[in-house]
Amino acid sequence: YVVRDYAELIDHPVEMGDIQIGEFEVAGIPHAIAVNGHGRFDMARVCHDLAQLCQAQISFLGKPKDLDRYLFLLAVKENGYGGLEHRWSTALMCSRKDLPRRGVSGVSDDYRKFLGLCSHEYFHLWNVKRIRPARFTPYALSAESHTGLLWVFEGITSYYDDLFLARSGLITEQSFLELLGRTITRVLRTPGRFRQNVEESSFDAWTKLYKPDSNSTNVMISYYSKGALVVLALDMTIRKETAGKHTLDDVMKACWARFGETGEGMPERGLESVARQVTGLELADFFERFVRGTADLPLQGLLRTVGVNMALRASSGSKDLGGKAAKADSSPPTWLGATLVSNGTASRFAKVLTGSPAERAGIAPGDEVVAIDGLRLSAENMDSRLRDHHAGDVVTITVFRDHHLMRHRVTLSAPPDDTCVLTIDEDADSGAKAQRKSWLG
8 A cells, every 4th residue: 555645644544453344336436335333234324324424425525536446444432423534535423323233224323323424524535635724725634724615624514414314315395304403402502602603613613612521512603513404505595596597506516616626725705706606796895794703594584495394492401402393292391501411320410501590690610519409309300390480489409519519599480492393394486495405395
């Protein structure tokens, strides 16, 4: 094996051991998935579905000229999730339950999660590994490399990863809308979106995003999730303002031709420039408000233009990720505005949201919870305990802080409507339905 330089060497992950290998071909290019850690799953189905997914993405932007083989290198753990893109491969980690069982059809939530991970890292073939920020061209390994464009590269990729699950036919339209609703929910539950914009989030990744603390939710936003929503809003805005003549797809194809195929780095305002040239729209106000500003995105109105209804409801509990309608027999717990986590022997407050009842009462991250109104309180029973109360009730929450027993009088409030549900608007006009078909393929 021969590499041209050090950069190419470190861009090739290598694993040796007892590995199960599946192979398939896409657009004449050999692909393989090498799995370490689990052998009792439906490899044939994984290869079939990945081939379908990869074909959809290659049909979108075309084959990179130097791509002669691609490898999914997968480590399977009891509990795990993550991935890192490389120029000719990706190194992935998933949980055993994420892989499809033999003889079982349908796409479970866990398998959908795995396919979304593969889709995300495969899209990086174009967006990150070949279209790159100018400040990463070439990449300097001796010091931090700051750019305000990470929302472009991870946000766009996070937008297209689930979208291509729908476009390739692996999941239904409603399943995709559920995933999108979960992303919107995550952002709505992050007060830091009003304190930090996605350009700042990108630039501060070295010092903040990958060094989170208990207050990060209140002062930061992820350029992955918020970036994906900015990209969604940009796509919807382009479709609306050009009456469907142009879309974000056109912008991405132009970016690939200009920055990906040439190797020229994207300048800090490169996406804005290309979007303006391709669409003919004056988008300066959009980028100022939603990229360099912290205004909430007008998603409800924009989604209506593609025949999708957006509704917000209260969370039904700590395990409610959004995306689905609330169960008819579930009532939302009163709102404390704090997250409890258990280490097996004790539960501690991990996050306390700005302006929440918990914060106003003086509860702090790190406090070890003991009881609410004399009844034991834990991460496992918090939802149940809070359902016993109504908005306006005053309760006493007892905690240990640095071995000091403290009692906090907390006035509980009604839960905020921060949980998003998206549904297809069956009564949409023909124009909106055509836009949705164009969008979801």
